[in-house]
Amino acid sequence: MINLAIFASGNGSNAENITRYFSGNRRIRVVLILSNRKDAFVHTRAQALGIPSRSFCKAEFEEGRPVLDALQAYSVDFIILAGFLLKVSPPILEAYPDRILNIHPALLPKHGGKGMYGDRVHQAVVDAGDTESGITVHYVNEHYDEGTILFQARCQVLPTDSADDVARKVHELEYLHFPKVIEEALLKAFLPRDHEA
Numbered sequence: 001m002i003n004l005a006i007f008a009s010g011n012g013s014n015a016e017n018i019t020r021y022f023s024g025n026r027r028i029r030v031v032l033i034l035s036n037r038k039d040a041f042v043h044t045r046a047q048a049l050g051i052p053s054r055s056f057c058k059a060e061f062e063e064g065r066p067v068l069d070a071l072q073a074y075s076v077d078f079i080i081l082a083g084f085l086l087k088v089s090p091p092i093l094e095a096y097p098d099r100i101l102n103i104h105p106a107l108l109p110k111h112g113g114k115g116m117y118g119d120r121v122h123q124a125v126v127d128a129g130d131t132e133s134g135i136t137v138h139y140v141n142e143h144y145d146e147g148t149i150l151f152q153a154r155c156q157v158l159p160t161d162s163a164d165d166v167a168r169k170v171h172e173l174e175y176l177h178f179p180k181v182i183e184e185a186l187l188k189a190f191l192p193r194d195h196e197a
């Protein structure tokens, strides 16, 4: 089994969608959900899904050890950032080289970097007068939103669209594609022969 941990800071609709997608999968499963916020709605979702969830403060994510202990306790092989707003610290990056994927709700390199998350991104797209937006799934490195891009999908942005309209279109793309992109990446990384067969 390939064991996944999902890091999420808030609502957690992607965390839930990913967990549901892999439930019953014979090779991949979500074993742990982590958050930097105790009051994040993702904990309520985790409880309903029967997945353990924990929260750690920013200092614990930065120091790394308490988080790594939890990841080790659940034999986590791979980490998914799904609406996680802290930068991943060096100890966690070192423990999971090329084993952390993030989703960004825009077409990187546009509208990425520190402070660009959630609705702020969609507002920036509207303010820039962009005619398209989308999602980017990428590996995580020491810089915000700069790791190798694995996948992008696009949606149209109309001149009449509000940030909420863009958010809705982007979320649809996330729910449709992110679990499948994760699955492909994991099968390639962990079961390359099976994947080719």
Ligand code: GAR
Pocket: 008, 010, 011, 012, 013, 014, 015, 082, 083, 084, 085, 103, 104, 105, 116, 117, 118, 121, 171, 174
């Ligand atoms: C998602 O749209 C995700 O792409 C975005 O936060 C949202 C979380 O929604 N991530 C970022 O902005 C990271 N820079 P969710 O909590 O309902 O899954």
